[in-house]
Amino acid sequence: MPNATSPRPPDEKPRRILFTGGGSAGHVTVNLALIPLLQDQGWDAVYMGSSGGIEKQLIARLRDVDYYPISTGKLRRYLDVQNVKDPFRVMKGVFQAYRTIRKLRPDVVFSKGGFVSVPVVLGAWLNRVPVIIHESDLTPGLANRIANPFARKVCVTFGETAAHIKGGKAVHVGPIVRRELLRGSAVKGLQWSKLLPGKPVLLVMGGSLGSKRINDAIRRNLPELTKTFQLIHLCGKGELDDRYAKVKGYRQYEYVHDELPDLLACSELVVSRAGSNSIFEFLALRKPMLLIPLSKEASRGDQILNAESFRKAGFCEVLQEEELTDEAFLAALGRLYAERDAVRARMRQRDAGDPAGSIAALIASASRR
Known part of the structure; x- marks a missing residue:
């Protein structure tokens, strides 16, 4: 298999990566930084998010990234009548994600978190597509805690976050900054x-x-x-x-x-x-x-x-x-x-290294191809 930067043979179909994450700009920013980098390396990038979230607006600004909306519910920590309806929306989203992923056949899924990512991660797992999660905050968010059992690796920004990730899946990569x-x-x-x-x-x-x-x-x-x-x-x-x-x-x-x-x-x-x-x-x-x-x-x-x-x-x-x-x-x-x-x-005095390059290499190694 070619490495993260090797040119693709002319007769080989491009590797495909499905990105997900949304609900706020913070759950999209890392994806916005990684998508152009991976496209430059020959990947075909597609995105799955909610139908009306900010992620759809932000991804629309990128070139050559098809967007696939799914149903989703919000993971609330407070009492709300929508909490009764949202589990059904999430179940519908899992079915939609499963069906779309089965059709798209991505080599890997990269999830930035947010409530929209949970159905996508579950849909990928049901299709036996490897999943890599990214956690920016010092402690994992609820969506990433739910998704963690279904992921191969969890990329973390803070070194301290590794102690909160079960299964030895944490990989400290550092911060991703948009070029x-x-x-x-x-x-x-x-x-x-x-x-x-x-x-x-x-x-x-x-x-x-x-x-x-x-x-x-x-x-x-x-x-x-x-x-x-x-x-x-x-x-x-x-x-x-x-x-x-x-x-x-x-x-x-x-x-x-x-x-x-x-x-x-x-x-x-x-x-x-x-x-x-x-x-x-x-x-x-x-x-x-x-x-x-x-x-x-x-x-x-x-x-x-x-x-x-x-x-x-x-x-x-x-x-x-x-x-x-x-x-x-x-x-x-x-x-x-x-x-x-x-x-x-x-x-x-802070040396950030090359976090984006590290994640690109990790994605390539986790790819099904």
């Missing part, structure tokens, strides 16, 4: 956002769905923040506020795609949630960050663990959502700005 993020232009970022050179830019990201708590804190403190910074605020779908449209040095957008590398390049600091994919991308770009992780009331606490790991490494300031007062926010941001050079120096 296009490393090619941003600060000049283009300033030009696109119509901001001026010479005054530092603060980039605010609340995740693909936005964060009302962070959005409100930013807007309440604009008079103080704009004394030091120009701001680019990615506030999430439906979270634009026209009352602030004419504030000097403040730009707000629901979400950006192609412009993100340039906006990151022109930014001095980042205020963000603590999703693993995002914070490792900020680390790769040497962007000191103020992290405001989702609280345990709104999540399983994975972002709190991610943020604490980065705080111990000296890459960020952390402010818990329960402590998000105007005074605490401005104080934490002030400390980060004062220490930004020291933070960047610690970031430069």
Whole structure:
């Protein structure tokens, strides 16, 4: 069998990989980084996700990737009437995934997690297609814990995560960073956002769905923040506020795609949630960050663990959502700005290696062919 980078004989059909993962941008980001790499190596990439999730929108931006929607239910940790209906949606999704995988005959399935991935992993297992899972957070999410028994290997970003993976399946690969993020232009970022050179830019990201708590804190403190910074605020779908449209040095957008590398390049600091994919991308770009992780009331606490790991490494300031007062926010941001050079120096000492190449080799070795 050819290795991960060997050219394919002209008379041999391309190896096919089925990607899955969704529910939020964080469950798609790694796939977005790996798909072009594997396509360059001769793989035929297809994707399976929900019919209306953000994964469908994001994958539509890639070239030559067919998308197959399936039924899915959300894995909730709270009481909701939909919990009665969702097991039936998941069962329907398993049948759809099984039937489609049987038709597509992929050589391997790569799952990034999220509730949509569970039917796909089960459908692959029923078709005897090898499955590789990726877990970005320090502790595995519920979907990946369910899928783990049906997987060959589980790729992990944090070394500490291996202790939470049963069966000796964990492979520490490190963070996956989209190649296009490393090619941003600060000049283009300033030009696109119509901001001026010479005054530092603060980039605010609340995740693909936005964060009302962070959005409100930013807007309440604009008079103080704009004394030091120009701001680019990615506030999430439906979270634009026209009352602030004419504030000097403040730009707000629901979400950006192609412009993100340039906006990151022109930014001095980042205020963000603590999703693993995002914070490792900020680390790769040497962007000191103020992290405001989702609280345990709104999540399983994975972002709190991610943020604490980065705080111990000296890459960020952390402010818990329960402590998000105007005074605490401005104080934490002030400390980060004062220490930004020291933070960047610690970031430069981190050697990430080649995680994407490691995963590509692992995928090739797990392939049925």
